[in-house]
Amino acid sequence: MDYVPHTPDDQKEMMRAIGIESMEALFADIPETYRIKGLLELPAPLAEQEIWEHMSRLAARNRLPGATLAGAGAYHHYIPAVVSHVLARSEFYTAYTPYQAEISQGILQAIYEYQTMITRLTATGVANASMYDGATAMAEAAVLAAKSLGRDRLIMARSVHPEYRKVVKTYAWANGYECVEIPFNAAGQVEGEALWGLLDGRSAAVLVQSPNFFGVIEDIRPLADLAHGQGALLVAGFTDPTSLGILKPAGDAGADFVVGEGQGFGNPMSYGGPYLGILASTDAFMRKIPGRLVGATVDRDGQRGYVLTLQTREQHIRREKATSNICSNEALCMLAAAVYLASLGKNLGRLAALNVWKAHYLKETLSALPGWKPLFTGPVYNEFALACPDAKEANRRLEKAGYTGGYDLAGEYPELAGGILFCATEMLRREDMDNVGSLLK
Amino acid sequence: MELIFEKSRPGRTAGSIPASDVPETALATLIPAGLLRDGLNLPELAEVDVVRHYTRLARRNFGVDVGFYPLGSCTMKYNPKVNENVARLDGFTGLHPYAPEACAQGNLQLLYELAGYLCEICGMDDFTLQPAAGAHGELTGVMIIKKHFERKGRKRSTILIPDTAHGTNPASVALCGFQVATVRSNAEGGVDIAHLRELMTKDVAGLMLTNPNTLGLFERNIEEVADIVHRKGGLLYCDGANANALVGVTRPGDLGFDIIQLNLHKTFSTPHGCGGPGSGPVGVKRHLAPFLPVPRVVKKGKRYRWSEDFPHSIGRVRAFYGNFNVMVKAYTYIRSLGAAGIRRVSENAVLNANYVMTRLKPHYRLAFDRVCMHECVFTGEKQVQESGVHTTDIAKRLLDYGFHPPTIYFPLVVREAIMIEPTETESKETLDEFCEAMISIAREAKENPEFVKSAPLTTPVKRLDDVQAARKPDVCWTLC
Numbered sequence: 001m002d003y004v005p006h007t008p009d010d011q012k013e014m015m016r017a018i019g020i021e022s023m024e025a026l027f028a029d030i031p032e033t034y035r036i037k038g039l040l041e042l043p044a045p046l047a048e049q050e051i052w053e054h055m056s057r058l059a060a061r062n063r064l065p066g067a068t069l070a071g072a073g074a075y076h077h078y079i080p081a082v083v084s085h086v087l088a089r090s091e092f093y094t095a096y097t098p099y100q101a102e103i104s105q106g107i108l109q110a111i112y113e114y115q116t117m118i119t120r121l122t123a124t125g126v127a128n129a130s131m132y133d134g135a136t137a138m139a140e141a142a143v144l145a146a147k148s149l150g151r152d153r154l155i156m157a158r159s160v161h162p163e164y165r166k167v168v169k170t171y172a173w174a175n176g177y178e179c180v181e182i183p184f185n186a187a188g189q190v191e192g193e194a195l196w197g198l199l200d201g202r203s204a205a206v207l208v209q210s211p212n213f214f215g216v217i218e219d220i221r222p223l224a225d226l227a228h229g230q231g232a233l234l235v236a237g238f239t240d241p242t243s244l245g246i247l248k249p250a251g252d253a254g255a256d257f258v259v260g261e262g263q264g265f266g267n268p269m270s271y272g273g274p275y276l277g278i279l280a281s282t283d284a285f286m287r288k289i290p291g292r293l294v295g296a297t298v299d300r301d302g303q304r305g306y307v308l309t310l311q312t313r314e315q316h317i318r319r320e321k322a323t324s325n326i327c328s329n330e331a332l333c334m335l336a337a338a339v340y341l342a343s344l345g346k347n348l349g350r351l352a353a354l355n356v357w358k359a360h361y362l363k364e365t366l367s368a369l370p371g372w373k374p375l376f377t378g379p380v381y382n383e384f385a386l387a388c389p390d391a392k393e394a395n396r397r398l399e400k401a402g403y404t405g406g407y408d409l410a411g412e413y414p415e416l417a418g419g420i421l422f423c424a425t426e427m428l429r430r431e432d433m434d435n436v437g438s439l440l441k
Numbered sequence: 442m443e444l445i446f447e448k449s450r451p452g453r454t455a456g457s458i459p460a461s462d463v464p465e466t467a468l469a470t471l472i473p474a475g476l477l478r479d480g481l482n483l484p485e486l487a488e489v490d491v492v493r494h495y496t497r498l499a500r501r502n503f504g505v506d507v508g509f510y511p512l513g514s515c516t517m518k519y520n521p522k523v524n525e526n527v528a529r530l531d532g533f534t535g536l537h538p539y540a541p542e543a544c545a546q547g548n549l550q551l552l553y554e555l556a557g558y559l560c561e562i563c564g565m566d567d568f569t570l571q572p573a574a575g576a577h578g579e580l581t582g583v584m585i586i587k588k589h590f591e592r593k594g595r596k597r598s599t600i601l602i603p604d605t606a607h608g609t610n611p612a613s614v615a616l617c618g619f620q621v622a623t624v625r626s627n628a629e630g631g632v633d634i635a636h637l638r639e640l641m642t643k644d645v646a647g648l649m650l651t652n653p654n655t656l657g658l659f660e661r662n663i664e665e666v667a668d669i670v671h672r673k674g675g676l677l678y679c680d681g682a683n684a685n686a687l688v689g690v691t692r693p694g695d696l697g698f699d700i701i702q703l704n705l706h707k708t709f710s711t712p713h714g715c716g717g718p719g720s721g722p723v724g725v726k727r728h729l730a731p732f733l734p735v736p737r738v739v740k741k742g743k744r745y746r747w748s749e750d751f752p753h754s755i756g757r758v759r760a761f762y763g764n765f766n767v768m769v770k771a772y773t774y775i776r777s778l779g780a781a782g783i784r785r786v787s788e789n790a791v792l793n794a795n796y797v798m799t800r801l802k803p804h805y806r807l808a809f810d811r812v813c814m815h816e817c818v819f820t821g822e823k824q825v826q827e828s829g830v831h832t833t834d835i836a837k838r839l840l841d842y843g844f845h846p847p848t849i850y851f852p853l854v855v856r857e858a859i860m861i862e863p864t865e866t867e868s869k870e871t872l873d874e875f876c877e878a879m880i881s882i883a884r885e886a887k888e889n890p891e892f893v894k895s896a897p898l899t900t901p902v903k904r905l906d907d908v909q910a911a912r913k914p915d916v917c918w919t920l921c
Binding site for chain 2: 001002003004005006010011013014015017018019020023025026027028029030031034035036039040041042043044045046048051052054055056058059060061062063064065068070072073074076080082084085086088089090091092093094095096097098100101102103104105106107109110112113115116117119120121125126127129130132133134135136143161163164166167169170173174175176217219244245246247248249261268269270271272273274275286292293294295296297298299300301303305306307309310311312314315316317318319320321322324325326327328329330331332333335339341342343344345346347348349350351353354356357358360361379381399404405407426429430433
């Protein structure tokens with residue numbers, strides 16, 4: 001099936017108006033040798049019913065787990081029904097970036113409200129309309145820090161998500177910046193002494209995550225103070241945004257940039273994307289941060305309205321002087337997050353508490369198993385790392401029972417080989433946790 | 442319309458959290474009090490009020506489903522509904538990215554096959570699906586170019602970009618530590634060959650070309666352009682934002698391009714979503730394949746898996762694998778259309794743009810009077826000279842006629858630019874209605890310029906004060 005309305009008669013009439021004899025004439029500028037004579041080698045077209053059947057079969061070739069025990073940057077949270085209904089409004093999903101503000105007040109106001117909610121959750125002065133994901137949000141904040149300060153060294157905690165660190169390294173390589181790593185201590189937190197040792201006049205930013213990859217909550221304030229003492233900036237990341245419902249925001253602890261992954265707010269796990277990069281900062285960086293920003297203003301009648309603002313930061317105006325090239329972002333995922341937050345409201349606090357209780361229960365249950373113990377002593381949100389007798393065997397049993405297992409730490413953290421990172425959100429039922437305990441005995 | 446915060450009332454709630462089936466241990470015993478937040482300032486509304494709020498916001502928004510949206514270079518084509526339904530299948534939305542590969546064979550197969558289709562469509566040898574948007578794809582592409590020269594032990598400092606290029610091009614180049622040198626366009630709207638020859642040295646890594654360009658014109662001298670660049674050991678990058686003009690008719694790989702980024706949310710019908718999510722796959726010829734981001738899907742027999750076994754990869758450009766759910770829609774689209782349908786896309790996209798150009802030529806000055814591809818560029822200069830009505834006024838007046846305006850003031854090389862891209866999914870009647878509106882506005886501009894300058898008059902808000910928004914930025918609500 002295709003979506004071209006024209007009948008052959010329509011096409012004839014239009015060709016006549018244009019003054020051409022055939023469709024071929026439209027492509028006369030393409031050198032003849034390179035014009036495809038027949039058709040591309042692609043499968044034959046399908047009617048709608050056939051495409052539905054084909055895609056249903058393809059989707060069914062996946063196996064959904066009974067429950068997910070992995071977090072590690074993507075989280076199984078309950079999505080309230082209102083989210084999908086709002087997102088199905090095609091005035092939203094079939095619209096473009098709101099350059100024509102007068103007919104885009106819907107999304108512009110929604111973005112303004114989202115910006116507000118994020119600044120409140122993170123205790124920052126400004127939040128943008130979205131980045132691609134938590135990893136690129138962190139990488140772009142790091143690049144901005146380096147460019148703002150004219151420095152070329154990034155100090156990154158090893159307890160930041162391994163994929164986020166890889167993305168930062170790629171962006172750093174592209175710009176000629178150096179990356180150095182700070183280790184974690186027995187608590188699973190950034191070693192303050194080590195950070196002090198690494199900071200110098202070339203350091204642009206210190207990149208940390210809280211809760212970090214191991215689920216451990218960092219004390220940001222001392223790290224921010226250390227960074228600032230050397231004129232560097234503090235970038236605090238997060239991967240499960242529901243943690244903001246209960247934890248002290250990094251903005252209150254001295255972070256210059258708060259970045260993270262917003263998938264947990266109303267977006268399905270969707271095999272890794274599309275996700276939602278959150279980027280917020282102090283007011284000092286309002287005129288430099290990447291991405292779209294919506295500002296309030298008035299129209300000719302004095303009515304309140306919203307527009308994209310401070311566009312001179314952006315690539316379409318600053319071109320090679322822009323601090324970022326971002327154009328399309330993750331607007332619809334942002335809308336899902338906004339609706340999620342509007343729907344939960346202050347209940348986000350209770351949701352976050354429920355995550356803490358579930359994780360605590362799972363952690364206690366598993367830590368009681370012979371040969372199993374926590375890898376770290378620090379406080380956690382909804383993820384935690386445990387050492388166990390045989391990580392591969394443990395996950396094999398879990399997968400055989402139809403669960404998505406925990407994250408095996410050996411690959412990215414050889415020093416923690418034998419360790420597994422588990423996550424328990426509000427979606428993990430007690431009976432599954434008890435069952436997991438029995439399976440792993 | 443009130444903000445959601447203004448509708449908030451203490452104690453109201455829309456969300457319901459289940460009771461805990463595990464002990465509700467006092468939080469301060471689990472997490473030190475100093476790490477806990479005091480209070481949460483989020484709006485409190487009942488569900489009916491949340492839904493009404495967002496429904497009213499939707500009614501204050503304009504999407505392709507509402508009306509014609511001829512934004513040049515954005516390819517605002519119709520977003521098929523079956524693609525939306527497919528993308529919502531649990532099998533596609535429900536998996537954690539770290540689900541075991543054995544449980545994700547459907548997804549892995551989709552990614553592998555999609556990459557194959559894109560290779561065939563573009564004439565490339567391999568594709569990465571990791572980048573999240575076109576600009577992200579451009580950045581990835583420039584990183585690949587950088588890595589290519591690094592591996593050769595040669596550092597080239599500059600990348601050439603035509604003066605008609607989209608801002609993301611020079612921005613991407615600068616973000617990889619390259620200098621930008623701008624190539625002039627000639628009187629026909631193509632690359633100025635003499636200028637290109639002058640600029641193309643062994644210190645230039647390559648040329649980033651949009652083809653057709655942002656003037657909607659196919660680069661007639663593409664063979665010579667490719668030759669000039671390749672002769673000096675440079676790479677030819679294709680910004681595939683305008684692929685809607687070419688799919689099924691010609692292939693960038695055949696035209697001499699070494700690398701291309703596509704925009705699935707343009708050519709491949711996935712919805713724009715008010716600014717994303719998009720997807721910006723990058724295709725390369727064989728010699729650049731080693732540098733593609735990891736991980737990549739590989740196939741062994743009938744099984745698919747992820748592999749990081751590519752030692753010269755540029756690394757990762759994002760976490761996980763890409764905007765997977767967007768790719769589900771693009772895959773569905775390609776399978777729906779098949780080869781025949783894909784060819785009909787470009788044929789009719791170009792037909793529609795030429796039809797609009799023909800009808801509007803007597804009323805607006807054309808930037809370049811030649812057969813256009815999928816978009817045509819006019820200038821509002823005639824109206825400015827005759828009656829002081831600018832392109833922005835024409836665009837605002839179009840809102841009153843119920844259309845989304847074309848792209849305005851881009852490309853920068855055309856003064857008072859009006860870039861119209863109808864796409865292939867519009868009927869002749871819609872195109873005629875649009876042309877009649879534009880013709881009517883041209884007449885209004887002549888007869889009653891002040892009226893046109895006061896537009897829009899029928900939209901939810903009138904013209905907004907951009908200047909105040911930038912001078913005194915108000916980017917978050919602090920009053921309640």
